[in-house]
Amino acid sequence: MEVDRDMSTRRSSTARRGTPAIDAEGLVRKFGDNVAVAGVDLEISPGEIYGVLGPNGAGKTTTIRILATLLRPDSGTARVFGHDVVSEADAVRGRVSLTGQFASVDEDLTGFENLVLIARLLGHSRKEAKRRADELLEAFGLSDAAGRQVKTYSGGMRRKLDIATSIVVTPDLIFLDEPTTGLDPRSRNQVWDIIRALASEGTTVLLTTQYLDEADQLADRIAVIDNGKVIAEGTPGELKNSVGSGVLRVRLRELEARPEAERVLSQTLGVAVETPSDPVALLARVSEPERVSQALAELSRAGITVTDFALGQPTLDEVFLALTGHPAEEGTYMIEEKTA
């Protein structure tokens, strides 16, 4: 089926109802002896924000590079809006934009020049390219820095310019590889706002992240990836249910009280209590957070003094521990950095 490539009709999805934005099956990619991607399946619907969650070296970047036509898979197939990423790479490139993990902008050029360059390469006239560059700089709060070389930009500004460059022509699908890694909280919030705005205008977003709360905040669905494989997939709610909707962390004043505290907590909360390496700490995956206050009261009734407690979302490490039985960072630093 010939899929309509005209942008103006992209939101009236009648032309491709039922065609997934991404449909990948059994993707494998090796670098020497290292299997970076070991059989990844993904199906992403148009308009969705899809998060790929995993530690460094899990295969996130390699997967994105295959889907963005930058890397050929050793085996498996991937289709983007029905176009094969290998045999119809050019058609795929006409629908997607990529914002890589390392700023994919020219540091010697100014912000304005970077945008005009990409606008011209996409086919805009000189005049329209300049107009579009100004419009995007304004929208991203970068007008003041428009005439400065990108090498003078802060990390947050550079990342915003990078994303702006990706939407010179609003793509049907945008790949964002760890869009907030290394950003300060304020820039991170701005990038989140941009991602939400993109999705609300109909662009499908595939983002990778190492942060569970980021995936939780943004994504409609999440795939957890480890050692090149998808080990869990679902909505943030489903994912958290599989590891407990929250984690209670408690620190005790006295070491000796831990066995008793463990018994009290597991009884009140109705879940298994873990004993991390910290000898005065206890950790419980809580499925019913409302029971937490009761559990703390029970501890105090049993004469156990708590110096510190926190109820929070499970961290990526805890999700990994629950899903895989090993912590996220364990031996997972592999050759994913493209600037090897």
Added chain:
Amino acid sequence: MTTPANTSHAIAEDALRSALSSSKRPRRPNALSASLTFGWRAMLKIKHVPEQLFDAVGNPIIFTLLFTYLLGGAIAGSPGAYLQFLLPGILVQTVLLITSYTGYNLNTDISKGVADRFRSLPVWRPSVIVGALFGDAARYTLASVIVLLLGLVLGFRPEGGVVGVLLSVALILVFAFSLSWIWTALGLVLRTPNSVLWVSTLIMFPLTFASNIFVDPKTMPGWLETAVIFNPITHLVTAVRGMMSGTVLMGQIGWLLAACAGLVVVFAPITMYLYRNKK
């Protein structure tokens, strides 16, 4: 309500939404237009980082002055007499020694990540390299102008006149363009930008010196003379000398253009293959 803070770097949400919804995908640029846009990028880089022109400006001056006065008396009896023989050769040498920049820049683009963006754009793939080579033509032209001006000041008089000189420079540019594809392929194989410069210098230094740039090959030992006669740079220098002195050696020029076509036919596909499959 989430009004963004009114600071200079804040996101203007309404502006963002309107920017997102106002974009229509234009028709793709043709191969030439995309290449010219990449050429424009190369010019912008020269504007922002003029230091990169040091050797395009410095080499011609140093080489012309040094060799004219150092060797002129010994080889031709006087610097003035030698200059008439040397200058076309120096012109060739200075341009060819700075051809490796395209490879250097390509390697830099890849290590910085901007190449990923270019590679994910729906444009004619070689345009990024062809465009960079267009930009380099500006660098070669600048070096040529400096050599020629300096030569004229020192007393070089091309009998071939303006036409002969322009044709010479054009031939050198075509050759440099073709030769650059070797360095772009190298730029995709080697790991760092500097190693591209080193390897190309290691190749070009012996090639330019073991030619007829500085002395007549007849004065060399037989084995070297044979090597020099097969050196393509010798053919280029002979053709350029001919045109500058007013004789167009059609056979020589035809041979050179065929060699240029050969270089492009072999190394352009290798470069594009490596570029397409770059990790």
